[in-house]
Amino acid sequence: xxxxxNVQPTLNDIVALCKRRxxxxxxxxxxxxxxxxxxxxxxxxxxxxxxxQLWWRDVVTxxxxxVGMDGAITTHPRVWEASGHVEGFHDPMVDCKTCGHRFxxxxxxxxxxxxxxxxxxxxxxxxxxxxxxxxxxFKLHWGPVEDSANITYLRxxxxxxxxxxxxxxxxxxxxxxxxxxxxxxxxxRNEITTKSFIFRQREFEQxxxxxxxxxDEAKKWFEYxxxxxxxxxxxxxxxxxxxxxxQHDADELAHYADDCYDVEYKFPMGWSELEGxxxxxxxxxxxxxxxxxxxxxxRDDITGEKYIPYVIxxxxxxxxxxxxxxxxxxxxxxxxxxxxxxEERLVLRFSPQVAPVSVAVFPLFKKPxxxxxxxxxxxxxxxxxxxxxxxxxxxxxxxxxxxxxxxPLCITVDYDSLDDHAVTIRNRDSMEQVRVGIDQIHQAxxxxxxxxxxxx
Amino acid sequence: xxxxxNVQPTLNDIVALCKRRxxxxxxxxxxxxxxxxxxxxxxxxxxxxxxxQLWWRDVVTxxxxxVGMDGAITTHPRVWEASGHVEGFHDPMVDCKTCGHRFxxxxxxxxxxxxxxxxxxxxxxxxxxxxxxxxxxFKLHWGPVEDSANITYLRxxxxxxxxxxxxxxxxxxxxxxxxxxxxxxxxxRNEITTKSFIFRQREFEQxxxxxxxxxDEAKKWFEYxxxxxxxxxxxxxxxxxxxxxxQHDADELAHYADDCYDVEYKFPMGWSELEGxxxxxxxxxxxxxxxxxxxxxxRDDITGEKYIPYVIxxxxxxxxxxxxxxxxxxxxxxxxxxxxxxEERLVLRFSPQVAPVSVAVFPLFKKPxxxxxxxxxxxxxxxxxxxxxxxxxxxxxxxxxxxxxxxPLCITVDYDSLDDHAVTIRNRDSMEQVRVGIDQIHQAxxxxxxxxxxxx
Numbered sequence: 001x002x003x004x005x006n007v008q009p010t011l012n013d014i015v016a017l018c019k020r021r022x023x024x025x026x027x028x029x030x031x032x033x034x035x036x037x038x039x040x041x042x043x044x045x046x047x048x049x050x051x052x053q054l055w056w057r058d059v060v061t062x063x064x065x066x067v068g069m070d071g072a073i074t075t076h077p078r079v080w081e082a083s084g085h086v087e088g089f090h091d092p093m094v095d096c097k098t099c100g101h102r103f104x105x106x107x108x109x110x111x112x113x114x115x116x117x118x119x120x121x122x123x124x125x126x127x128x129x130x131x132x133x134x135x136x137x138f139k140l141h142w143g144p145v146e147d148s149a150n151i152t153y154l155r156x157x158x159x160x161x162x163x164x165x166x167x168x169x170x171x172x173x174x175x176x177x178x179x180x181x182x183x184x185x186x187x188x189r190n191e192i193t194t195k196s197f198i199f200r201q202r203e204f205e206q207x208x209x210x211x212x213x214x215x216d217e218a219k220k221w222f223e224y225x226x227x228x229x230x231x232x233x234x235x236x237x238x239x240x241x242x243x244x245x246x247q248h249d250a251d252e253l254a255h256y257a258d259d260c261y262d263v264e265y266k267f268p269m270g271w272s273e274l275e276g277x278x279x280x281x282x283x284x285x286x287x288x289x290x291x292x293x294x295x296x297x298x299r300d301d302i303t304g305e306k307y308i309p310y311v312i313x314x315x316x317x318x319x320x321x322x323x324x325x326x327x328x329x330x331x332x333x334x335x336x337x338x339x340x341x342x343e344e345r346l347v348l349r350f351s352p353q354v355a356p357v358s359v360a361v362f363p364l365f366k367k368p369x370x371x372x373x374x375x376x377x378x379x380x381x382x383x384x385x386x387x388x389x390x391x392x393x394x395x396x397x398x399x400x401x402x403x404x405x406x407x408p409l410c411i412t413v414d415y416d417s418l419d420d421h422a423v424t425i426r427n428r429d430s431m432e433q434v435r436v437g438i439d440q441i442h443q444a445x446x447x448x449x450x451x452x453x454x455x456x
Numbered sequence: 457x458x459x460x461x462n463v464q465p466t467l468n469d470i471v472a473l474c475k476r477r478x479x480x481x482x483x484x485x486x487x488x489x490x491x492x493x494x495x496x497x498x499x500x501x502x503x504x505x506x507x508x509q510l511w512w513r514d515v516v517t518x519x520x521x522x523v524g525m526d527g528a529i530t531t532h533p534r535v536w537e538a539s540g541h542v543e544g545f546h547d548p549m550v551d552c553k554t555c556g557h558r559f560x561x562x563x564x565x566x567x568x569x570x571x572x573x574x575x576x577x578x579x580x581x582x583x584x585x586x587x588x589x590x591x592x593x594f595k596l597h598w599g600p601v602e603d604s605a606n607i608t609y610l611r612x613x614x615x616x617x618x619x620x621x622x623x624x625x626x627x628x629x630x631x632x633x634x635x636x637x638x639x640x641x642x643x644x645r646n647e648i649t650t651k652s653f654i655f656r657q658r659e660f661e662q663x664x665x666x667x668x669x670x671x672d673e674a675k676k677w678f679e680y681x682x683x684x685x686x687x688x689x690x691x692x693x694x695x696x697x698x699x700x701x702x703q704h705d706a707d708e709l710a711h712y713a714d715d716c717y718d719v720e721y722k723f724p725m726g727w728s729e730l731e732g733x734x735x736x737x738x739x740x741x742x743x744x745x746x747x748x749x750x751x752x753x754x755r756d757d758i759t760g761e762k763y764i765p766y767v768i769x770x771x772x773x774x775x776x777x778x779x780x781x782x783x784x785x786x787x788x789x790x791x792x793x794x795x796x797x798x799e800e801r802l803v804l805r806f807s808p809q810v811a812p813v814s815v816a817v818f819p820l821f822k823k824p825x826x827x828x829x830x831x832x833x834x835x836x837x838x839x840x841x842x843x844x845x846x847x848x849x850x851x852x853x854x855x856x857x858x859x860x861x862x863x864p865l866c867i868t869v870d871y872d873s874l875d876d877h878a879v880t881i882r883n884r885d886s887m888e889q890v891r892v893g894i895d896q897i898h899q900a901x902x903x904x905x906x907x908x909x910x911x912x
Contacts, residue, residue: 022628028532030620030748034608035599037530039621042523042629045639049512056505062838064845067498073642074493074659076484093600102600138596140610142658143491144549144558144648152490154596164486165495172478173498174848183501186529186642192600202598203530292486382518389520392630 004239005349009330011268015197017346018326021405023047023356024198036194036201043405044322046356046386048205051236051321052184054353055207058232059182059314066180066209067173071161073186077152080137082291083160083284085153090133093192098126104192105131111193136189154188159313162210163284167296177298177309178221180211184318196269198319205318210311212298215282218258218310222279225314226261229277233263233321237351237453238328242266243274256283263316265324274324275316282308325354329406335431338396348406349429352449357407358385359445362398364414366391374413377423377441385445403428408452409445427452460695461805465786467724471653473802474782477861479503479812480654492650492657499861500778502812502842504661507692507777508640510809511663514688515638515770522636522665523629527617529642533608536593538747539616539740541609546589549648554582560648561587567649592645610644615769618666619740623752633754633765634677636667640774652725654775661774666767668754671738674714674766678735681770682717685733689719689777693807693909694784698722699730712739719772721780730780731772738764781810785862791887794852804862805885808905813863814841815901818854820870822847830869833879833897841901859884864908865901883908 018024022041026033040048060068080086092105099115108122116124137153155161162181169181184207194200213221226245234240248260260278264271285296285308299306326348335345352358361378363370371391378389388407390398395412402410412424417438425444426433429452436444474480478497482489496504516524536542548561555571564578572580593609611617618637625637640663650656669677682701690696704716716734720727741752741764755762782804791801808814817834819826827847834845844863846854851868858866868880873894881900882889885908892900 020628022625025621025624027528027617028535028620029624030744030750030752031532031534034528034530034532037528037532039528039617040526041621041625042525045524045526048526061842068501069498070496070501070504072483072490072493072495072659074490074644076487076490076493078487079484134600140594140596142646144590144646161483161495164484165481165497168481168485169478169497172476188530190598190600203528288486294486296486386517 005328005331007330007332009268009327011197014268014323014326014330017330017348017404018044023326023405024322036191037203038198038201038319043356047322047325047354048318050354050356051318051325052205052207054236055232055316056182056184058235059180059207059209063180065175065178066182066211067169067175068182069162069165069169070183070185071158071165073155073188074140074142074152075155075161075164078291079160079164079288080153080156082287083163084287085137085156085160086135089137089156090135091192092131093134094128094131096121096126096128102192103128107193134190134192136191138188138190156189157187157315158183158185158206158208159210159315160284162208163288163296163311164292166212166285166288167294170298177300178211178213178217180209182207182209184208196267196272198323199267199269199272201319207316207318207321209314210284211313212309212311214300215307215310218279218281218312221312222259222277225312226277229263229275229314229316233274233324236325236354237349238265238324242324242328244271246271254278254280256280258310265320265327267323268327274320275314277315278313280311280313282310284311285309325350335400335403336396338394345400345403347403347428350406350408352408352452355406355408356386357388357402357405358409358449360388360390360398360402360407360410362390362395362410362412364395364412369418370413370415373417373438374411377411377413377438381441381445384442399426409448411441411445461784461787463786463788465724465783467653470724470779470782470786473786473860474500479782479861480778492647493659494654494657494775499812503778503781503810504774506810506812507774507781508661508663510692511688511772512638512640514691515636515663515665519636521631521634522638522667523625523631524638525618525621525625526639526641527614527621529611529644530596530598530608531611531617531620534747535616535620535744536609536612538743539619540743541593541612541616542591545593545612546591547648548587549590550584550587552577552582552584558648559584563649590646590648592647594644594646612645613643613771614639614641614662614664615666615771616740618664619744619752619767620748622668622741622744623750626754633756634667634669634673636665638663638665640664652723652728654779655723655725655728657775663772663774663777665770666736666740667769668765668767670756671763671766674735674737674768677768678715678733681768682733685719685731685770685772689730689780692781692810693805694721694780698780698784700727702727710734710736712736714766721776721783723779724783730776731770733771734769736767736769738766740767741765781806791856791859792852794850801856801859803859803884806862806864808864808908811862811864812842813844813858813861814865814905816844816846816854816858816863816866818845818851818866818868819847820851820868825874826869826871829873829894830867833867833869833894837897837901840898855882865904867897867901 023044027037027039028034094105113124142152246262258279262273263275265274289296297308329348329350334342337343363374378387410426422437479500483493483495484490550561567577569580598608702718714735718729719731721730745752753764785804785806790798793799819830834843866882878893
């Protein structure tokens with residue numbers, strides 16, 4: 001059963017929690033920050049690793065027909081000519097002759113002038129230049145000679161490092177079409193404007209699958225991955241009512257795409273794209289064939305048919321998935337404090353699969369005999385679970401600290417434990433406490449975790 | 457017990473195997489490749505993920521006093537002024553006026569002229585320019601305005617994105633000194649010359665730990681991490697005789713370092729650095745304090761003492777660790793073919809912890825009743841193990857394919873399995889085959905895996 005929450009947080013609520021508890025900090029904060037760049041702290045990196053590993057396990061490990069790869073961020077510049085990015089990956093921009101700032105020409109009704117934060121650019125009265133195109137790829141000089149022959153780019157998407165490897169991977173993996181190649185990694189886009197916390201950054205991480213199929217079967221696989229990707233989000237704990245599949249209109253469809261859906265999530269700032277799933281036809285392989293003069297077609301060794309496979313792409317953002325999980329888990333309810341008085345409680349209702357800490361272990365007091373048992377339990381649970389040990393503050397405070405970071409279960413060792421060899425396991429959501437024998441902890445933890453996972 | 461091998465491979469042996477079996481390909485190969493840039497294929501990415509996860513589990517998860525983070529590759533340029541990289545991170549270079557190529561001025565006895573591959577630069581007779589310094593950081597224009605105010609750099613090391621977060625992480629993680637912050641991620645250095653396959657690339661991945669301690673305890677923690685890091689390599693299967701700890705001479709020690717050891721490995725091209733472990737003193741925190749005007753000192757809440765912590769750094773290369781594992785595992789011995797004749801066998805003796813595939817499952821013949829059982833066994837083993845299913849070719853060929861990629865165990869389902877509900881488990885190293893009941897597979901696999909892991 002998916003959880004139901006009492007509140008919908010604002011973006012500021014989430015940013016504040018992330019900073020306070022060490023999920024995500026502004027990058028280079030001691031230097032005043034760096035535009036739209038964020039560092040993941042101790043809890044954030046665990047959450048992120050969980051997301052990436054869950055994606056990999058589902059898309060690669062548990063699929064008979066998908067293999068992984070990890071390509072370089074910096075590749076041959078011809079890749080970006082073939083992909084169309086050198087020529088066409090740009091946004092329209094204008095400069096304001098009055099204040100000197102630069103804006104997205106197609107967003108003048110949305111962007112505000114930094115000098116007049118209350119005014120949209122379209123109404124602030126500044127004189128704007130003509131519209132020019134601005135290429136969103138970051139340029140680099142590769143090697144010690146700074147001339148135009150040595151220019152390359154940071155990849156603006158991971159998928160274009162998959163296509164040139166199609167034939168190599170097909171051969172070494174002994175796969176047959178239909179099959180997919182998956183990749184997780186950083187991409188970079190020099191956005192004119194960035195926004196909404198980690199939603200639109202210039203440096204971000206993607207999880208992309210390029211699934212190669214016979215042209216006649218592309219529609220079938222497109223439907224298949226639409227369904228499967230939605231299930232994945234629900235499986236890692238996202239509430240279904242906050243997800244929707246939005247089909248692209250004909251006029252927003254990329255020229256090479258036959259069909260495309262955005263997986264949209266109801267973010268604090270409104271419904272926005274979390275993932276794109278597209279039927280890219282044979283556009284990419286065809287372009288790379290043209291530019292490389294290499295044959296990237298596929299020959300079916302049973303039917304003898306030779307063709308250029310169609311590609312179904314699933315392109316998800318790691319950072320956006322993190323923002324989804326934080327938004328979806330954020331809740332406030334009432335909980336008793338140490339005196340039994342009800343107080344507001346901030347709680348992250350993470351699915352146990354993604355929670356940065358899955359079990360916290362406390363000695364009720366910082367006494368050697370309790371500490372010893374608690375330490376032993378914590379170290380026994382490590383491995384199958386992500387554990388944390390905490391011995392400071394009163395027990396109510398310690399519960400609250402774990403609630404705020406979404407820890408599903410807390411285990412407390414008290415003086416009775418010395419006699420009954422049992423501990424108290426406390427559930428984050430129900431706040432119920434049960435007494436469990438120390439030799440039964442593994443089973444009890446596994447059972448409670450399971451009941452806290454969303455059903456798929 | 458560590459394995460003993462019959463052969464020491466050349467770098468070419470390894471490159472050829474990596475290409476043939478899909479560990480690592482030249483990046484952008486269809487475009488003629490891209491200088492010193494490599495893509496990890498289906499097996500390579502699994503090997504790499506295993507290495508990164510084993511490092512994280514040891515250094516972060518299993519340490520009470522280490523937390524992780526994941527910082528942006530692109531940070532505020534002041535970080536690189538404070539770190540000394542803008543001013544001092546360069547190599548000396550010369551241009552050849554005769555052929556126009558550029559070389560490391562301090563390596564003229566080692567580098568060859570591209571026009572005269574048989575000649576070292578120092579003896580080819582070309583006229584060289586004076587020596588100039590070349591900064592090894594890649595420059596970027598951040599944001600849509602290309603002027604000097606918007607220049608930043610791709611990080612040349614991950615550690616400098618740790619130091620500016622020291623105070624933030626100290627606070628949110630409620631750690632006390634001594635404690636460490638660990639990070640895995642890409643770094644970029646615009647090397648004048650690259651070499652030795654994945655050993656020296658311009659884009660590479662690091663696993664770095666910055667461990668903060670009281671100045672008086674820095675030596676103790678330095679010794680501790682020296683010992684522990686060496687153990688880690690042995691624990692993931694590297695043979696101890698191929699590792700050595702080499703202390704830096706006074707004249708090669710960085711000006712800020714009190715002491716430094718390289719963990720060196722006997723690579724195919726000779727003993728070379730795999731990891732650096734250094735006592736960086738309080739240099740980095742002091743510099744970031746100066747440049748940011750923020751207080752990064754630590755106040756011990758028990759003793760009341762206030763000080764700038766010393767830093768012990770462990771800086772390991774992911775790609776170099778991969779090259780170590782491949783070199784160390786590569787072996788050739790004799791094995792019987794299907795006719796019982798002895799033939800040369802190429803085998804990777806990976807520890808089961810790092811092997812891209814841990815168990816392969818085969819039906820002896822492609823018959824529905826055998827296939828069904830084999831598929832079932834494979835899917836039951838997935839999760840705890842990385843599995844592969846293979847039904848093509850004769851059984852000897854299938855063993856050989858798995859040997860070449862270092863799969864520790866192969867399980868074969870034959871016609872007898874239909875009656876005795878048992879399968880054959882074949883061990884990569886001993887090539888022994890044992891008959892095991894299907895309901896005993898998990899235990900048998902776990903036992904064999906354990907015996908194949910190096911003892912720490």
